[in-house]
Amino acid sequence: MIDLRQIIKTVPAVKPYLTGKAKWLAYEPAEYKTFDYMLAQLLGLIRGVYGNNLGGDFIDIMANLISGQLTQAYQQAFEDAGYTGFFLPDYLQASLEEAILNQYGYVDQLFRDIIDARLNGEPVEPLLARAQLWAQRWTEGYNEATRLITTEEGGNLEWVLGATEQHCSTCSGLNGKVMSSKEWDLIGIKPQNAPNSALECGGWRCDCSLVPTDKRRSPGAYGRIEEMQLSLA
Numbered sequence: 001m002i003d004l005r006q007i008i009k010t011v012p013a014v015k016p017y018l019t020g021k022a023k024w025l026a027y028e029p030a031e032y033k034t035f036d037y038m039l040a041q042l043l044g045l046i047r048g049v050y051g052n053n054l055g056g057d058f059i060d061i062m063a064n065l066i067s068g069q070l071t072q073a074y075q076q077a078f079e080d081a082g083y084t085g086f087f088l089p090d091y092l093q094a095s096l097e098e099a100i101l102n103q104y105g106y107v108d109q110l111f112r113d114i115i116d117a118r119l120n121g122e123p124v125e126p127l128l129a130r131a132q133l134w135a136q137r138w139t140e141g142y143n144e145a146t147r148l149i150t151t152e153e154g155g156n157l158e159w160v161l162g163a164t165e166q167h168c169s170t171c172s173g174l175n176g177k178v179m180s181s182k183e184w185d186l187i188g189i190k191p192q193n194a195p196n197s198a199l200e201c202g203g204w205r206c207d208c209s210l211v212p213t214d215k216r217r218s219p220g221a222y223g224r225i226e227e228m229q230l231s232l233a
Contacts (some may be wrong), residue, residue: 096145156192157181157212192206
C-alpha cells in the first residue's frame with residue numbers, strides 16, 4: 001500500500017499537483033485552541049462564502065482547521081493516557097489520518113450548500129447552526145483516540161453522561177455501564193459521530209464520553225445494551 005503522506009514528506013514539490021482527498025494529507029494543521037475559537041472561525045467562514053467574500057479557499061482553510069483540531073485531540077488523549085513523545089504510535093496516526101480524510105466529502109458538501117443557499121436566496125441561519133457540529137469534532141477525536149488506546153491496553157471503558165441538562169433515553173440508559181473497550185467496539189456504540197443510528201439523539205450535540213476506568217465490568221452489560229438497541233431499531 002502506498003504511503004502517500006510519506007511521499008509528500010519526501011518530495012514536497014508534489015503538493016501543488018495533488019487534488020481531492022490526496023491534497024488533504026498535504027495540509028499543515030492549523031492551531032486549535034478551544035470550542036469557542038473553532039466555532040467563531042467556522043461562523044466567519046460560512047458567512048464569508050455566503051456573502052460572496054470567500055471562494056474556494058474555504059475548503060483549504062477548513063481542511064487546515066479540521067486537521068489541527070483532530071490532531072490536537074489525538075495528541076491530548078495520548079498525553080492524558082500517560083504517554084509522552086511528539087509522535088503518535090502507528091495505530092493512532094492511521095486512525096487520525098482516516099478521521100481527517102473522512103471530513104473531506106462533508107466539507108465539500110457544506111461549501112456547495114452555502115453557494116446554493118446564496119444563489120437561491122435562502123437564509124444563512126441553518127448553515128450557521130451546522131457550525132456547532134463541526135466545532136464538536138475535537139470531542140469526537142478525543143473519544144476515539146481514548147477508545148483505541150484503551151483497546152490497545154486491554155482496559156475497560158465507562159459511559160459517562162455529558163454536561164447537558166437533558167439526555168436521550170439511550171445515553172441515559174448507557175450511563176455508568178462498564179465494558180471492555182473491545183466489547184464497546186464490537187457492539188458498535190460510540191458517543192457523538194452524528195448521524196449516529198445507535199443513539200436516540202443521533203449523536204447531535206451529544207457530549208457523553210467513554211472514559212477509561214478500573215471498575216469491573218457491569219454484570220450482563222452487553223446483553224442489556226443489545227436489548228436497548230433492539231428497542232431503538
